Amino acid sequence: MRFLLVPVALILVFGFWSCEEAEDELSNFELIQPVLEVSTSAGLGKPISAQTLFDNINDGNDANDYFILSVRNAETYALGHIPGAVNVYWRDAAQAANIALLPTDQPILVYCYTGHTGQAVTTSLVNLGYEASNLKYGFMSWSRDETARVQNPFIDDVDGHDYSVETTANTSGSYDLPNPQWLDSEDPEEIIAAAADYILTNEGPVTSAQTLFENLNDGDTSNDPQVLSVRSAETYAIGHIPGAFNVYWKDVAIVENLKKLDPSKQIVVYCYTGHTGQLATTVLNMLGYDAVNLKHGMMSWTRDAAVRVQSCFDEDVDGHDFAITTGTNP
Numbered sequence: 001m002r003f004l005l006v007p008v009a010l011i012l013v014f015g016f017w018s019c020e021e022a023e024d025e026l027s028n029f030e031l032i033q034p035v036l037e038v039s040t041s042a043g044l045g046k047p048i049s050a051q052t053l054f055d056n057i058n059d060g061n062d063a064n065d066y067f068i069l070s071v072r073n074a075e076t077y078a079l080g081h082i083p084g085a086v087n088v089y090w091r092d093a094a095q096a097a098n099i100a101l102l103p104t105d106q107p108i109l110v111y112c113y114t115g116h117t118g119q120a121v122t123t124s125l126v127n128l129g130y131e132a133s134n135l136k137y138g139f140m141s142w143s144r145d146e147t148a149r150v151q152n153p154f155i156d157d158v159d160g161h162d163y164s165v166e167t168t169a170n171t172s173g174s175y176d177l178p179n180p181q182w183l184d185s186e187d188p189e190e191i192i193a194a195a196a197d198y199i200l201t202n203e204g205p206v207t208s209a210q211t212l213f214e215n216l217n218d219g220d221t222s223n224d225p226q227v228l229s230v231r232s233a234e235t236y237a238i239g240h241i242p243g244a245f246n247v248y249w250k251d252v253a254i255v256e257n258l259k260k261l262d263p264s265k266q267i268v269v270y271c272y273t274g275h276t277g278q279l280a281t282t283v284l285n286m287l288g289y290d291a292v293n294l295k296h297g298m299m300s301w302t303r304d305a306a307v308r309v310q311s312c313f314d315e316d317v318d319g320h321d322f323a324i325t326t327g328t329n330p
Contacts, residue, residue, distance in 0.1 A: 028180050029287060031188045032195070036127055036283050037253040045126040047119065047136035047275045050320050053082075053109055066109035067102065069093075071121050072139065072150075080148025080324040082111065082139075087329045090117040094124050094196035102130060111135035111142070113151045116295060119278035120205050124196035127286070128189060136275060137313055144319050148326075154273075154296050154313040160303045161209050165239035172226070172245045172260040180288030195286040203285060205278060207292045209300040212268055216243070225266040228252075228291075230280045231298065231309075239307035241270065241298075249276040253283050261289055270294035270301070272310045 039045070056066060070081050071090035081087065088098045090112060102108060108130055112118035115138040122134040135141065140153040152158075183194040216224060229240050230249035240246065247257045249271060261267055267289055271277035274297040284291035294300065299312040311317075 026186065028182050028191050028195075029177060031186065032127075032191050033253065033255065033258075033287060035188050035192065036286060037255075039126050040253045040279070040283055041250050043250055045119070045122045045132055045134060045279055047115060047134045048109070049136050050141035050318075050322065053135060053142075054320070054322050057083075065106070066133075067106045069102070069108055069110045069121075070139075071110055071112050071118055074329070076113075076148075076150045078326060078328055079150065080143060080145055080326055082142055083323055083325045084330075085111075090121050091201055093121045094193060094200050096193070096197075099128070099193070104130070106131075108132040109135060112138045113149075114138045114140055114153065114296075115273070115275050116206050116278050116293065119275050120200060120282045123279045123282040124192075124200065127192050127283075128196070134275065137273075137318055140313065141318050142320060142322050143324050144315070144321055145324060148324055153315065153319070154299060156299075156303065156312060159209075159296055159300050160312070161213070161301060162303055163209065163213050163301050164242060165302055165304065165307055166242045167237060167239055169237070170243060170245040173262070174259050175262045177255070177258060178263040178288030180286075192286060199282065199285045203292075205281065205293055206274070206295040207268060208295055212241075212294060212301075225268045225292075226262055228261070228267055228269045228280075230269055230271050230277055235272075235309045238309065239302070239304065241301055244270075249280045252280045253287070258287065263289060265290070267291040268294055271297045272308070273297045273299055273312065 068082050068085040070077050070085040070087045071093055073089050077087040092098055110118045110122045110132060115136055118138050119134045122132045125132040139149060183191050185191055227241050227244035229236050229244045229246045230252060232248055236246040251257055269277045269281045269291055274295055277297050278293045281291045281293040298308055
């Protein structure tokens with residue numbers, strides 16, 4: 001059911017911010033930060049596997065079925081999509097007319113190409129009160145049909161690198177919180193909707209390991225981003241991108257952690273495979289930070305299996321040959 005998060009969050013708003021501040025008009029940041037903290041700390045919007053979705057569709061119980069939302073473009077949707085999926089391009093997914101198409105009494109399963117833009121849409125929907133999940137690895141995990149896939153899955157020889165890592169823990173300074181001006185409103189839902197629409201329409205959600213490496217090694221420290229690992233503290237200690245500091249993804253929207261982020265710099269966020277990194281990136285963008293996700297996460301930075309911790313996309317394990325259909329939007 002929709003809008004369960006907002007009442008809880010409003011209680012937190014007036015419990016967290018001082019009484020003196022509550023007497024004044026609250027800023028966009030003050031109104032939406034508690035909403036985003038609640039959803040993120042609860043782990044809402046995490047990916048589910050293609051096998052889980054397949055089992056759900058074929059369990060003989062229509063009552064628990066997902067509303068399936070393809071956020072690939074119309075051309076790739078027509079080439080092949082999960083049976084029953086409705087198509088809304090991810091750039092347009094937070095527009096009011098498209099939000100109105102979504103059910104309020106049914107879980108939503110979002111999928112894209114490799115899992116990144118699907119996660120950005122999923123995170124937006126979760127913070128608007130929808131029960132939404134992202135398909136891990138996107139359409140790559142559902143079908144091996146190369147024509148329907150359009151894009152390639154993660155390929156270690158192409159997308160993996162052997163860039164250096166370090167084990168020394170890094171700390172960050174203390175910064176003022178951002179002050180985004182998404183909408184002249186005191187309604188957190190309206191502000192989040194405006195933020196999500198702007199971010200999905202205008203922002204590039206990912207950057208590559210090659211781009212980050214070249215930036216960090218161009219001899220000009222003035223253009224270096226902050227690098228934020230949102231992996232667990234234990235995996236951060238095993239190895240991380242040089243200079244990166246660590247905030248676990250579920251804790252990224254907590255105010256004391258947000259103060260570690262510099263609103264004047266770009267923030268490159270990374271996780272394991274790119275999914276929770278995209279979740280954290282979307283939350284930070286809504287809060288007014290200039291954040292971008294490292295595509296494929298730590299998998300793209302190093303081939304060291306001990307540092308990766310998790311396995312990268314494996315066609316034999318993560319790819320399937322589940323049924324697809326072709327044609328235009330139903």
